[in-house]
Amino acid sequence: MTPTDQSRATRALAALAPVIPVLVIDDAARAVDLASALVAGGLPVLEVTLRTPAALAAIRAMADVPGAEVGAGTVLTRDDAARALDAGARFAVSPGLTEALARGCTELGLPLLPGAATASEVMAALDLGYDMLKFFPAEPAGGPAALAGLGGPLPAARFCPTGGITLANAPRYLALANVACVGGSWIAPVADQAAGNWAEIEARARAAAALVAQS
Numbered sequence: 001m002t003p004t005d006q007s008r009a010t011r012a013l014a015a016l017a018p019v020i021p022v023l024v025i026d027d028a029a030r031a032v033d034l035a036s037a038l039v040a041g042g043l044p045v046l047e048v049t050l051r052t053p054a055a056l057a058a059i060r061a062m063a064d065v066p067g068a069e070v071g072a073g074t075v076l077t078r079d080d081a082a083r084a085l086d087a088g089a090r091f092a093v094s095p096g097l098t099e100a101l102a103r104g105c106t107e108l109g110l111p112l113l114p115g116a117a118t119a120s121e122v123m124a125a126l127d128l129g130y131d132m133l134k135f136f137p138a139e140p141a142g143g144p145a146a147l148a149g150l151g152g153p154l155p156a157a158r159f160c161p162t163g164g165i166t167l168a169n170a171p172r173y174l175a176l177a178n179v180a181c182v183g184g185s186w187i188a189p190v191a192d193q194a195a196g197n198w199a200e201i202e203a204r205a206r207a208a209a210a211l212v213a214q215s
């Protein structure tokens, strides 16, 4: 699957909802309840970070939740991508991009949403064929003003800004022509998962789903 086709796939996912919840999951036994709450709240595209030992088991469990499009985050290497694919991930998200990771996802047929934060990084990603990118880390990297600036000379790239996004600042990103959706961990904090606060997570998902991307 070429990088161009991978970006076509991630653009289609990005069009499903204005927000991709970024999930850090400590307990795979709660993963189905978590995914169900998020889907019920209107957020079907879920990014499970490969930062915890439970992550792959969580992906495996969540992949069967009706309506959920489950992917893996923190995918840094081809091995990460292969493990995520084996667990049932439909896409991979990376904080950056290397040629080895691009080659790996291309060979595996796993759509990759790679990260970029500067003009040179966006140009390198576009050169490889990726035109749907994660702007990371969004707030420290300059926020909506930086992203709007990149849009001038680099209109071909569309973004999912992630890193420091909240319900309050998401609209400033979603108003930009080069933003398809945003990502963030605020919807399902670990403490709420541990406490089984599914109604609160669903309510936060519903509020996030009501946000509107400009295009």
Ligand SMILES: O=C(O)C(=O)C[C@H](O)[C@H](O)COP(=O)(O)O
Binding pocket: 022, 049, 051, 073, 074, 075, 093, 094, 095, 136, 162, 163, 164, 165, 183, 184, 185, 186
């Ligand atoms: O691990 C990764 O590859 C990531 O995806 C990083 C996450 O995007 C950010 O950690 C989410 O940022 P917050 O919403 O500020 O918590």
